[in-house]
Amino acid sequence: MDFIGIGAQKAATTWLHHVLSEHSSVTTNDTKELNFFTANYDRGYAWYESCFADAPPGNICGECSPTYFFSSDAPRRARAYNEDLKLICILRDPIGRVFSNHLHEIRKGHIAPSTSVEAGLAQNPAYVQQSQYKTNLENWLQHFDRDALLVLFSEEVAANPDESYDQICEHLGLSAREGSEAISERFHENITYRNKTLQKSLRFGGDMMRSLGMGDGVKKLKTLPGLKQMLSMNKQHLNIMVPPPTSETRERLANQFRPDMEFVAELTGRETLPWSTWSDLRPADAEQKG
Template identity: 40%
Template sequence: MHAIAGSHPEIGISDPKEVDFFSYYFDRGYAWYEGHFVEGPSTRVYFESSPSYFHDPRAPERAFAYRSDLKVLALLRDPIKRAFSNHLHEIIKGHILPCTFEDGLENNPAYVEQGLYATHLGRWFDAFPADQVRVMFAEEISIDAGAAARDVFAFCGVDPAFDSPILHERRNESDRARLPVLRTGLRAGGDWLRRQGMEPALARLKQTGPVSALLKANKVDIRSEIPPMTADTRAALTERFAPEMDRLRQMLNRDRLPWDAVRLASAS
């Protein structure tokens, strides 16, 4: 979503993507925060993506005090899959040694804490008017990424008809690099192109045969190295998250959440 926003000529994105100002670096001041955004010739709004804001209880009121007209976009996914993805992310980043999800879960309570969606989202609805908070679901975005992009652009107040060239790229895959130095170099080159406002050209370049083959050859799917969670663990997490999901349905006035249908289908 951050990359799609950044491809829009009227949106200026932060560098880096996750500034974490309203959570971890609030003591550095507004000028430090604003220094992470570069204004382009047609920039109308600014966009950043810091997942820590969602679960940090201090972030909503800090953000509202900074600018009460901020718009908040919350992107949710199946909390059980999110927890497992969290575990893979910690391994990929080198924060923990490769281990089973059960061992990681025992070691890191954040796997569960960050999935308490109703608790965290409630604080944002308390701080901001409801029309300034938009909740989206990864499962629905994957069905129609174009419609999701138009929705985000309209919510941000920019041209919703803009056709982002990177709508069909896969992002944030759970993989590690065979050659970390190669990935670091390629990403540095990509970041430079983005800073020059060349995100669309970068997207096309990554789809060319040689570049696409190189990127694919340097990937190792970490899911092939870490076993899936056990059925008992899945059942325990389902029970743990159940009250939160009930509250979330009520909060969003939905009979079902996107992952409910998937679980019903797999159980039948």
């Protein structure tokens, strides 16, 4: 194994998996989240490497599992496996990530759609833990050199995916930049479906076609006017249906995540971060200094 995408959850890791899987010099597994260094570590190195047994000679191999980011064990285990692993981490506005995490739990059916963000925060400590960037990144940097870690921002991936893709290729030593149909695609939007049976059937058919090497055919089918309209009408966007955090919750979380954002800014050598939570704190800082 040559690289792993370590997270964070709800921060474009699915995009990362897809763009790398389309590069001719990269081999990924069909299953995006192998979770080897967390849930599947007991299966051993042989199982892990068997997931990439079809890699052509000369290809680099890797996978993306967001559970690695906030795991206390994954960095140590990954280092023991290969001290030369390249790491890719994509971060997101910490409060935006918390809200998306909440929508994800609703979409998965783990909690009721009527559950407020505040109730979700009270019930699930992982909401906050996965946005504690300082603690989680320091844990990884205890086991890997800073040069091994590429930090990107999901907001910049969305705004300029080609530039982010180039940074990834450079980090992994991929000399030839290749175009990818997935570069401009958005994956795993927080949506639910009016007719879940229909969506399940369509997804099963799409997965079957992909397993037969007909991935391009799936993409073309999605563009057909009738099917495209049906897919669109079946979607319900959770970020419209579910209320966002209250202003009081946002203020509390912003202050709680301040050390994490300052750490990220220092780590990446940036004076500004592409996060509204960061921007909201800066005027207050300037006022206090004045």
